[in-house]
Amino acid sequence: QKEVEQDPGPLSVPEGAIVSLNCTYSNSAFQYFMWYRQYSRKGPELLMYTYSSGNKEDGRFTAQVDKSSKYISLFIRDSQPSDSATYLCAMKQGGSEKLVFGKGTKLTVNP
Amino acid sequence: GAVVSQHPSRVICKSGTSVKIECRSLDFQATTMFWYRQFPKQSLMLMATSNEGSKATYEQGVEKDKFLINHASLTLSTLTVTSAHPEDSSFYICSARGDGGGLGTQYFGPGTRLTVL
Numbered sequence: 427q428k429e430v431e432q433d434p435g436p437l438s439v440p441e442g443a444i445v446s447l448n449c450t451y452s453n454s455a456f457q458y459f460m461w462y463r464q465y466s467r468k469g470p471e472l473l474m475y476t477y478s479s480g481n482k483e484d485g486r487f488t489a490q491v492d493k494s495s496k497y498i499s500l501f502i503r504d505s506q507p508s509d510s511a512t513y514l515c516a517m518k519q520g521g522s523e524k525l526v527f528g529k530g531t532k533l534t535v536n537p
Numbered sequence: 538g539a540v541v542s543q544h545p546s547r548v549i550c551k552s553g554t555s556v557k558i559e560c561r562s563l564d565f566q567a568t569t570m571f572w573y574r575q576f577p578k579q580s581l582m583l584m585a586t587s588n589e590g591s592k593a594t595y596e597q598g599v600e601k602d603k604f605l606i607n608h609a610s611l612t613l614s615t616l617t618v619t620s621a622h623p624e625d626s627s628f629y630i631c632s633a634r635g636d637g638g639g640l641g642t643q644y645f646g647p648g649t650r651l652t653v654l
Contacts, residue, residue, distance in 0.1 A: 524586070527581040
């Protein structure tokens with residue numbers, strides 16, 4: 427079993443839709459959970475991070491962490507064509523700098 | 538925001554040659570830089586962690602004699618793929634750690650696409 431599982435998609439939605447992206451993980455020692463956005467031919471850009479369980483909201487983006495289920499989510503409200511990108515989940519243990527990534531989900535928002 | 542550059546963005550080389558990739562933090566000092574590799578349809582995988590002025594720490598399964606890392610200054614780290622072979626063809630991305638409080642946010646470069654013929 428991989429440490430982090432993420433459905434690679436692709437996921438295609440109409441503009442304005444609510445998008446739900448998810449990752450599961452197996453290592454209960456992970457404490458920091460991140461979502462990165464990667465445009466084509468660019469490096470990953472940090473979108474959201476959460477420490478331990480709970481929700482975090484930033485504009486149209488909401489990150490959720492459920493440590494009991496080892497499941498994290500990223501919700502995008504009112505999705506825009508400019509949100510079209512690959513979304514990577516990543517996580518790390520406390521005291522460690524090593525990020526463990528999911529494979530990424532390719533999202534296309536159609537106008 | 539913090540900017541990290543990589544050079545070159547794309548390189549094609551013959552089998553057996555060495556290739557050097559540069560990673561620079563443009564507007565901040567990075568005591569720690571990271572090198573990742575991403576094969577098609579696979580996750581970004583950490584290869585090594587590089588601290589300025591000291592030897593890099595390699596992840597299990599990464600050959601330190603094949604992937605030479607030099608982090609001679611607070612703004613520059615280099616990865617040299619020695620005696621490259623077709624199986625080394627991949628997307629190499631570096632990141633530099635900025636001061637993000639407890640998180641230590643990593644800022645990523647745009648990546649280098651290496652093709653070994």
